[in-house]
Amino acid sequence: MTPEQLKELLHQIKIGKTSLEDGFEALRKLPFEDIGIAQLDHHRSLRQGVPEVIFGEGKTSEQLRTILTAMVKAGGNILATRLDREKGAALQDSFPAGRFDIDSGTFCLVQQSIIEHGGKVLVVCAGTSDLKVAREAAITARMLGNPVEELIDVGVAGIHRLLAKSDQLREAAVIIVVAGMEGALPSVIGGLVPAPVIAVPTSVGYGAAFGGIAALLGMLTSCASGVTVVNIDNGFGAAFAAHRINRASKP
Template identity: 55%
Template sequence: MAPEPRAGSWSPAEPLAAFADLDHDRAARRGGLAEAVLCEPKTVEQVRAIALDLRERGARTLFTRVSPEQADALAEVLPDAASDRLARLVAWPAEPPPATGGLVVVACAGTSDLPVAREAALTARHLGREVVEVVDVGVAGLHRVLGHLDLLRSAQVVVVAAGMDGALPSVVAGLVEAPVVAVPTSVGYGAAFGGVAPLLTMLSSCSPGVAVVNIDNGYGAGHLAAQIARYSPG
């Protein structure tokens, strides 16, 4: 008869191979950029099993869209991980790698856009880039973004998260030399259609050098920014 599990231990209801095939070679294949685990659609048990496997392999990993319950499970398996509840992101190990490449500046139009912007910032930082955040600089008060112009112009890539009308990336792209990664957020009243309005604004930008990721995709924006800055002087 199999022994009873110890208190606090976990016995998986199904093997890892039944729901996940982890890409352990991705970091080697992608120049050190490791696999991320999207937790939002997964059960707590599945996230825990994935974390256990990654811990055994010592694989640097980002866990994105983490619920509070999933964050608690990850803290049990990876007690030395860093967790940011605002960004819904857990990074293991907690310390990012030494920063290389160019500077990434992450700006958000309003405080309501901060969770998405923070996800982008932490992603780029844990992929090995120096990151500076600029918050609450939306176009309703243009003096605010202009007050950070020297910093924005020192970046090798700027990530801009904005909801509502989504105008901020176009403004920033008209002021800086660096490429701009635009992130539409689902912030806004009814006609913003959950982020569709800012998405269309950003796709229709008249400022050159704007790349657009999907709605609320802070991880995708941070990853792209890290890739761009990697090949920039810094």
């Protein structure tokens, strides 16, 4: 839709020839912005309730700068994931109002107030070695407007650490469980709580862990009923799923 077509649509709504409902549906389908190296979906938030997120891996610092510049002009909140130290520092220099978090490899730029909604999302991290993925999940969930709490280093090698936090587990609306090695923690938590459990296998582990495949298979064959599993190291995907569950359950 061109600017002229958009103006015409708004004019038709104004004079009553197009209903508000029909106009809203037309706006849902507004096109992307072609900036050469990317085609930005500025109206994804209109369709999905969440703006487009930038996947930083495989993009150069200059490409990321170009993409963020266009997104800043659109006025929404911006989240970029999978950034190394060099790319994160470059974005921090170019957009000082944002924040690069080295622990998660994310960059956040808030241009509109984030209003929390839904129940609490609890991000549970089996070990400190899994923290990068867990922090990606926590930051993503917060940027999407969810209340978030974190539990760190409560894996099955010392199950008493987890059981000491049983009240916190029961209070959560959705639980994201991040674990490497054999990936047993989501099954344990899935057997303790009524809340949806989203399991995130990480690539942490010795040789037979096969870069997270052992944890992934363990989570996929969980004895606990209803555990949902995302891809290896996909903290972002787990947070997005948790957000949708939270949104769907909102009264």
